[in-house]
Amino acid sequence: MTVPAVPGGGAAATAGDEDRRRILEDAQREADTVFAQYQLSQLVALGGSLRSMAASVIGELVRASDAVAGALWLAAPGGRDLALVAAEANGAPPPPAFPAAAAADAWARSSGWYGVALDERRDLGDGELDAEVVGFLALRPPAGDSLPPDRIRLLALVRHELAIAFRAAQLREALAAEQALLAAILDGANDGIVAVDRARRVVRANPAAMALLGRADDGAGLACRALLGCDAPAGGAPRAPDAAAPGAPPAAASPGGPAGDEGPGQGGPLRCGPRCAFEAVLEGPEHLVEGEPLLLAADGTEIPVAASFSAMPGEQPGAVLVLRDLRAERAAEELRSSFLAAVSHDLRTPLSLISGYVDSLLALDLDPAAQRRSVERIGHAATRLQELVEELLELTRLEQASLELKRARVDPGVLLAGLVRDLGESPGMPPVHVAVPSDLPAVEVDPVRIGHVLGNLVDNARKYAGDGTITVTARRARGMVVVSVQDEGPGIPPEERPLIFDRFYRGRLAREARVRGSGLGLYVCRRLVEAHGGRIWVEPEPRRSAVSFSLPPARRRGTAGAARP
Amino acid sequence: MSTRIGDRHPGNGSSPAPMPGVATPGRAPRRRTATPARAELTAGDVCAFMVRAERALVRHRSLLDRLDAKLGDGDHGENMSVGFGDGVRSLAVSDEAVEVGDLLRRLGHLLVGAVGGAGGSLYGTAFIEAGIAVAGRSSLDPGGMAVALDAAAAGVARRGRCRLGDKTIYDALRPAADAFGAAVEAGDPPDLALRRAVVAAREGMRATRPMVARRGLAMRLGERSRGHQDPGATSCFLLLRALLRPRERDA
Numbered sequence: 001m002t003v004p005a006v007p008g009g010g011a012a013a014t015a016g017d018e019d020r021r022r023i024l025e026d027a028q029r030e031a032d033t034v035f036a037q038y039q040l041s042q043l044v045a046l047g048g049s050l051r052s053m054a055a056s057v058i059g060e061l062v063r064a065s066d067a068v069a070g071a072l073w074l075a076a077p078g079g080r081d082l083a084l085v086a087a088e089a090n091g092a093p094p095p096p097a098f099p100a101a102a103a104a105d106a107w108a109r110s111s112g113w114y115g116v117a118l119d120e121r122r123d124l125g126d127g128e129l130d131a132e133v134v135g136f137l138a139l140r141p142p143a144g145d146s147l148p149p150d151r152i153r154l155l156a157l158v159r160h161e162l163a164i165a166f167r168a169a170q171l172r173e174a175l176a177a178e179q180a181l182l183a184a185i186l187d188g189a190n191d192g193i194v195a196v197d198r199a200r201r202v203v204r205a206n207p208a209a210m211a212l213l214g215r216a217d218d219g220a221g222l223a224c225r226a227l228l229g230c231d232a233p234a235g236g237a238p239r240a241p242d243a244a245a246p247g248a249p250p251a252a253a254s255p256g257g258p259a260g261d262e263g264p265g266q267g268g269p270l271r272c273g274p275r276c277a278f279e280a281v282l283e284g285p286e287h288l289v290e291g292e293p294l295l296l297a298a299d300g301t302e303i304p305v306a307a308s309f310s311a312m313p314g315e316q317p318g319a320v321l322v323l324r325d326l327r328a329e330r331a332a333e334e335l336r337s338s339f340l341a342a343v344s345h346d347l348r349t350p351l352s353l354i355s356g357y358v359d360s361l362l363a364l365d366l367d368p369a370a371q372r373r374s375v376e377r378i379g380h381a382a383t384r385l386q387e388l389v390e391e392l393l394e395l396t397r398l399e400q401a402s403l404e405l406k407r408a409r410v411d412p413g414v415l416l417a418g419l420v421r422d423l424g425e426s427p428g429m430p431p432v433h434v435a436v437p438s439d440l441p442a443v444e445v446d447p448v449r450i451g452h453v454l455g456n457l458v459d460n461a462r463k464y465a466g467d468g469t470i471t472v473t474a475r476r477a478r479g480m481v482v483v484s485v486q487d488e489g490p491g492i493p494p495e496e497r498p499l500i501f502d503r504f505y506r507g508r509l510a511r512e513a514r515v516r517g518s519g520l521g522l523y524v525c526r527r528l529v530e531a532h533g534g535r536i537w538v539e540p541e542p543r544r545s546a547v548s549f550s551l552p553p554a555r556r557r558g559t560a561g562a563a564r565p
Numbered sequence: 566m567s568t569r570i571g572d573r574h575p576g577n578g579s580s581p582a583p584m585p586g587v588a589t590p591g592r593a594p595r596r597r598t599a600t601p602a603r604a605e606l607t608a609g610d611v612c613a614f615m616v617r618a619e620r621a622l623v624r625h626r627s628l629l630d631r632l633d634a635k636l637g638d639g640d641h642g643e644n645m646s647v648g649f650g651d652g653v654r655s656l657a658v659s660d661e662a663v664e665v666g667d668l669l670r671r672l673g674h675l676l677v678g679a680v681g682g683a684g685g686s687l688y689g690t691a692f693i694e695a696g697i698a699v700a701g702r703s704s705l706d707p708g709g710m711a712v713a714l715d716a717a718a719a720g721v722a723r724r725g726r727c728r729l730g731d732k733t734i735y736d737a738l739r740p741a742a743d744a745f746g747a748a749v750e751a752g753d754p755p756d757l758a759l760r761r762a763v764v765a766a767r768e769g770m771r772a773t774r775p776m777v778a779r780r781g782l783a784m785r786l787g788e789r790s791r792g793h794q795d796p797g798a799t800s801c802f803l804l805l806r807a808l809l810r811p812r813e814r815d816a
Contacts, residue, residue, distance in 0.1 A: 024697075028723070035686045035724050042683070042782055046638070056785040063726045063780070 029150045033157070036064040040158050044165035050074075050173055054086035057162065058137075062088050065151040067139040069113075073097070073104060074135040074166055077174070082136050094138065104136040113138040114147040116155050118163035134163040192305075192323035195312070200224040200278050203318060212303070212325055224278055228321075278319045281311040303327060342520075346388050350381035357381075391520050394452075398527040405446040405531060409554050412440045412474050412481050419451045420472055423458055430467050430487075432458055436474040443481050444554035449528045453536075454485070456521045457547050461487035464545070480550035484539065491545040497538040501526040525549070605704040606755075608668045609661035615672065618807040619649040625803055632796035636732075636783035641684060641796040648680025648688075664703050669696030669713070683781055684797065687721050687734055688804075694720030707749040707758060714742040714762070725780060732776040732783060732790065734797035741766035741805050759808055766805045770798040 043056050054072050062070040071094040073082035082098040094113075098104040101117045108115030115138035119131040137155070141147045186193055192209030196202055205219040205227065213219075219227045281288050288309045304326040312318045357374040360366070366374065397403055413436035420432050454472070461470045468488025475482050492500060501522050522536075529536045529549045539546035622629070622645045629642030652672055660668055673692030677685050698716030699709050718738045727733045729740075744765035748758035773795035781797075783790045 031686075031690070032724060035683075036726075038686065039683065039781065043785060046782065046785070048785060052785050052787070055787075059779070059784055 032064075033150055033154050036060070036154055037157055039064070041161065044162065047169065047172065050166070050169040051085060053169055054166070055088075058086045058088050061137070061139060061155070064154065065139050065147060066142070067147070067151075068142050069094070069140040070138065071113075072135060072137050072166075074170065075101075075133060077167065077170055080133070085135075091140075098136065101133045101136050104138070108136075108138045112143075113140045114152065114155075115139075116159050118159050118166065120163040120167050121160060134167045137162065192321075192325070194219070194224070194227065194321045194323070195318055196224045196278055196321070197316065197318045198282060200276070200282075200319075202227050209323060212305070212323055224276075277307070277309040278321070281309045281319045282317065287311070304330060343388075343392070347385065350384045350388075353381040354378050391524060394524055395520055398524065398531075403527075403531050405449060407444045407446055409442050409444045410447065411442055412436060412483070412551075413438055415443070415445070415447060415450065416454070416472055416474060416483065419447070419454050420458070422451065423455055430462060430470055433469060433471045434473075435471060440474055440476055440481055441553035443551045445532055445551060450532070450551075453525045453528050453549065454483070456525050457485040457549075460521065460547075461485055461489065461545070464489045477550070480534065480552055482548050482550045484546050484548040486539075486546040489545045491541070492538050497540075500538065501536060522547075605706055606665065606710055607661070607704040608663050608665050611665060611668050611672075612656050612661055613810075614808055615649065615653050615656060617810075618804050619646065619653045621803045621807045622646040622649050622800065625799075629796050629800055632794055632799055635793040636778060636781075636786065636790055636796065638682070638782060640681065641800060644681035644684050645688075645800050648676055648685060651679035652676055664701065665705055665709075666696040666698070666700040666702060669693070669699070671696075683725070684734075684800070687725050687797070690720040690724040691717035691738070707755040710755065711742070711746040711749045711758075714738075714745050718742040727780045730776060731780045732773045732778040732795045732798070733780050734795075734801045736773050736776070736795065737766040737769040737798040737801040737805070740769040741801075756809075763802075763806050763809060766802040770794065770802040773798045 039060055040057060043060060044053060047053070054074070058070040058072050061067070069087070069089045069091060071087040071089065072085050074085050075082050080100045082101065082104055084094060084096045087094055095107060098107065105115055105117065107113075115136055117133050118135040118137055120134050122130045122132070124130050137159070139147060139151075139155075186204070186206040189206055189208055192212040193204075193206045194202060194209050195204045200223060202219045202222045202224060205213075210217070210219060213227065215227075277288050289307070306324040306326055308322045310320050310322075312320055357378045361371060361374050413434075416436050417434050420434050423432065458470060458472070464487070471484075471486045473484050473486070475484075526536050529551075533552045534550040536547065536549040539548055622642070626642035626646045629645060630639055631642075633639050633641035652675055655672075655675055669692050673689045673694075673696060675689075676692060677689030679685065680688055695713035695717040699705055699713045702709055705713060718735065718741075721733075721735050721738055722728070725733060725735065727735045729736060741762040745758050745762035748761045749755070753761070771794070774793065775791060776795070777788060778784050778786060778790035778795070783795070
């Protein structure tokens, strides 16, 4: 630096020169420190990821201090262990971790580094200060040198600001991770979740909630009534004073009692109690479960739901509604009870037959021919029981998805003829004709399972079709081999056609005509056909009854074995 | 003195005529139309330079902001044009008669506060250091100008702790100061030496594009700072080019 010329000259002026030089140097150093502090503030003020902030702060400090290396260790919030997050090392790398700041300090002193603890100070309110160590920062001056005093001062000036900045960055990243987790939980939840703020505006609604409510948007910002369409009055409405006095009879309430008892709400779908449950949990109890309110779906059908409301305490209070769609649960319950009813009926009928014939055999002195008939009937009933048990076992295996197909490559004509022959001709039963062209492609199926399907369909045809002829045909359609079982019976009403392959479904005719059956046969058929890669359906012919199923043709020889594990 | 130089040249481009060199007492009036090679730089020239500099910064304000948006916080153009505007408005006609070094130092102290961001400290330091280096001289011969430019570059390097290749103002300023010094030493006339300095500054500015920033806010971008021209080096080039009088600009 050029020393400014001083007018005057002489010995006194020389002493003045010296003073001015010193003052100028001090001012320069001060300005350097202030500028370095400014640069650091700029770096931390921008935020960004913890790692990039740490790396740039260390880079800046190494440069500003003429150091040869620098490193930063940080402790997790509430923790004492320090882990290295950024280092600019020329030479031996700094240790990756310290158990506490004191250990870091001891290391720095013994290895020629200059270190400072970054502590975040907090005013405890009564003049007391609390300090928590956020991290440790160390710089290594050139060998044989020490850090100049103005650089040490710089570190002292910035350490608290850096502590706050790094702690904030840690918390920011923890918050972002938590938000991502929360979003994943909300988006993935099967239950509808709606969060509202104190003013009962929707803060967040997850996709399951929007699907349940039949909306395409995300609902954010809507008043809860607009989203849920509930008919409970909003806060500030005439009924609000009653709400504030629990137990008092709602004077202004409609004579019909709780809104849930009325017809479909004028205001929209969610119909729960007389008082807004959000309002209730925001004011009173922290948790509230509404007994099975009904939600009106977009198409006007009522959806039974379980609604539970919880308060969200904190700086910005709100409430959360969890809506569980009970339709599947209800359906499962109905299925279970209808299954029990069907199975117990099917078990009881042959059992009572058996015990009745046994009673007559024991009590009556029957002639040998009558005895034989009784024993034959007992035999039939026992067979029926056996079939039922087999069906139930098959069903269990199907439900557990442990079905293993023992596939073999066969010609459809040969297969069907053999299977029909095995079904046997019973006296009094209508005959079964087989009409299969010889040029069909081979299929690769489990013959026992397909025999089960065919037997079931033929058995059904016999049960419902009376004396008419039953015909089994096969054809090629859309690359598949399609097998049809036709009878001359009354057919299946069109509205029942999509249902008959469901579990435990029994057609109206079957119920009215008291035809025996568990409602499992066609369901088992469907599962078995689907396991082979095919489909089963009722042919859309109004006056005739024909059920068809398709089977994929076999792959080329050699690859067939790998077709299905 | 009530007349302020900035009043005559508000720097908004409305006055197309460049500010003429203002005569100082005891010196032959300098005429823009018949410029001989100038041998000395006076405080009046510094005032004229400030007016041209502010105009250049205002004209390129959005370019500087755009460049800064890639690497920093996007306000370098605004900071520079506002700060140099304050500088121009602070000038009085009486300033044309002061010592060059005093004027440079005064402008430097003003710029430290008037230019926002790191630019204020760095350009302010450059002006102050240049002013200290030539203190006591009423005007600068080419050698004096070389000393001032060199001191400005050294000041920026010290305050910013930057070296060549850090992607900063210094990457334009240092080559310009060196080129000017070398040209003067080789006996080039000052106008030619100044053009050489501007050419060196332009090259230095362009060379910052492939650099990875090692100072300032851009440092946090690391490798991602590559491919963007440094806004500081750009404003530095604009300031150095403003040292040329308009008809000399075709550098």
